[in-house]
Amino acid sequence: MSQLPVSLSINIPFLNNNHALIAQKSLSPDPMLKPDTVNVQYKIKNNTILNIIVNGIDDRVIRVTVNNLLENLKTIIECFETF
Amino acid sequence: MKLDFDTRAKPGQKWYIALGMEGSANKIGIGIIKQPIGDPSNPENRSIILSNIRDTYNAPPGQGFMPRDVARHHRNWVVRIVAKAISEAKIEINEINCICFTQGPGMGAPLQSVVIAARTLSLMWKIPLIGVNHCVGHIEMGREVTGANNPVVLYVSGGNTQVIAYSRQRYRIFGETLDIAVGNCLDRFARVLKISNSPSPGYNIEQLAKKGGKFIELPYTVKGMDLSMSGILEFIEELTRRQNEKIEDLCYSLQECLFAMLVEITERAMAHVNSNQVLIVGGVGCNERLQEMMNIMVKDRNGYVYATDERFCIDNGVMIAQAGILEYRMGGNCQIEDSVCSQKFRTDEVFVKWRE
Numbered sequence: 001m002s003q004l005p006v007s008l009s010i011n012i013p014f015l016n017n018n019h020a021l022i023a024q025k026s027l028s029p030d031p032m033l034k035p036d037t038v039n040v041q042y043k044i045k046n047n048t049i050l051n052i053i054v055n056g057i058d059d060r061v062i063r064v065t066v067n068n069l070l071e072n073l074k075t076i077i078e079c080f081e082t083f
Numbered sequence: 084m085k086l087d088f089d090t091r092a093k094p095g096q097k098w099y100i101a102l103g104m105e106g107s108a109n110k111i112g113i114g115i116i117k118q119p120i121g122d123p124s125n126p127e128n129r130s131i132i133l134s135n136i137r138d139t140y141n142a143p144p145g146q147g148f149m150p151r152d153v154a155r156h157h158r159n160w161v162v163r164i165v166a167k168a169i170s171e172a173k174i175e176i177n178e179i180n181c182i183c184f185t186q187g188p189g190m191g192a193p194l195q196s197v198v199i200a201a202r203t204l205s206l207m208w209k210i211p212l213i214g215v216n217h218c219v220g221h222i223e224m225g226r227e228v229t230g231a232n233n234p235v236v237l238y239v240s241g242g243n244t245q246v247i248a249y250s251r252q253r254y255r256i257f258g259e260t261l262d263i264a265v266g267n268c269l270d271r272f273a274r275v276l277k278i279s280n281s282p283s284p285g286y287n288i289e290q291l292a293k294k295g296g297k298f299i300e301l302p303y304t305v306k307g308m309d310l311s312m313s314g315i316l317e318f319i320e321e322l323t324r325r326q327n328e329k330i331e332d333l334c335y336s337l338q339e340c341l342f343a344m345l346v347e348i349t350e351r352a353m354a355h356v357n358s359n360q361v362l363i364v365g366g367v368g369c370n371e372r373l374q375e376m377m378n379i380m381v382k383d384r385n386g387y388v389y390a391t392d393e394r395f396c397i398d399n400g401v402m403i404a405q406a407g408i409l410e411y412r413m414g415g416n417c418q419i420e421d422s423v424c425s426q427k428f429r430t431d432e433v434f435v436k437w438r439e
């Protein structure tokens with residue numbers, strides 16, 4: 001396992017545990033394109049918070065990865081809102 | 084062997100309803116279909132289309148669409164179009180039996196932007212997910228709309244060019260492009276001419292070609308059962324730069340040359356499998372000149388050409404629902420962990436459980 005010196009943790013609060021779990025399950029199947037430069041871990045904290053930890057080789061891959069995650073989260077939250 | 088299509092039907096259930104979500108290229112399509120119980124190959128059990136909504140991302144003239152921009156477009160629309168499709172279909176969410184999505188082949192980012200919504204809806208509503216091969220979606224929709232029972236399939240679009248025949252529960256590829264797809268060749272030529280990408284580059288070339296009539300000889304590159312088109316594109320690009328020929332004549336000649344190659348390999352596939360039916364699917368399939376040329380060839384063989392109009396030729400959600408519902412009825416179920424999309428997903432990888 002190579003060194004991944006940069007890391008970022010984001011916490012996304014949801015209305016309830018079910019929503020947080022759905023978000024985790026919808027995001028987690030997709031593998032990272034370059035697993036040797038970045039990895040992502042998903043955890044549920046305090047029942048309703050989705051905690052995402054991104055470890056990467058530099059700032060740039062972290063930014064790209066997190067941007068993509070947030071875009072996907074927008075779609076997921078829009079689903080919750082609409083239906 | 085008699086297939087049982089109704090092992091999953093609840094007592095008293097008369098219909099299956101499927102939601103299809105397609106987003107493998109520059110179009111996002113959501114469709115809902117309803118299929119009665121019983122053998123789907125029986126003409127009385129045809130699928131009923133409840134809604135079929137599509138939105139296309141078009142790049143400016145002279146440019147192609149970029150995966151990133153297309154993904155942004157799909158993300159922007161996906162949830163709204165699903166809501167619209169459901170309200171247009173006048174169904175309740177709990178009536179839906181399965182959510183079908185395109186698992187590949189296609190462009191990675193757009194595919195991924197749609198599958199995220201499919202997973203979320205499947206988890207929220209507790210409805211099974213079904214992953215569908217895009218090419219199989221085209222074939223099944225073509226068969227359903229036209230009633231062709233066992234045709235040789237010519238699948239021609241912006242991303243794919245394949246001649247396919249069914250044999251022993253696989254759609255087998257008889258011939259295909261060795262480099263770029265025929266639709267891609269037309270699209271890129273449209274970029275050289277800087278003509279509009281709306282409604283589609285191929286349509287605009289077709290209209291220009293109708294005004295041309297002088298045949299300019301281009302390389303004819305059939306390689307056995309396969310074909311190659313990148314050289315033709317390069318050649319015609321050079322001709323365009325020299326500006327000695329009229330644009331209309333160039334469009335006409337490009338169409339004639341490409342379509343003659345397609346007709347040739349289709350004819351050979353028909354001879355191989357002893358079939359006299361041809362089904363044309365995919366975006367380029369709505370080109371009337373291609374349909375006409377195919378008709379001339381097939382008439383000599385006393386056969387039929389089946390083609391559909393732009394609603395079903397061009398990528399749409401209904402076709403994903405159609406292929407997905409068949410898979411669902413044969414017991415298919417895609418676990419969330421296995422719902423990763425793939426840019427490469429060959430037509431013959433799919434085990435066709437619903438045909439004998």
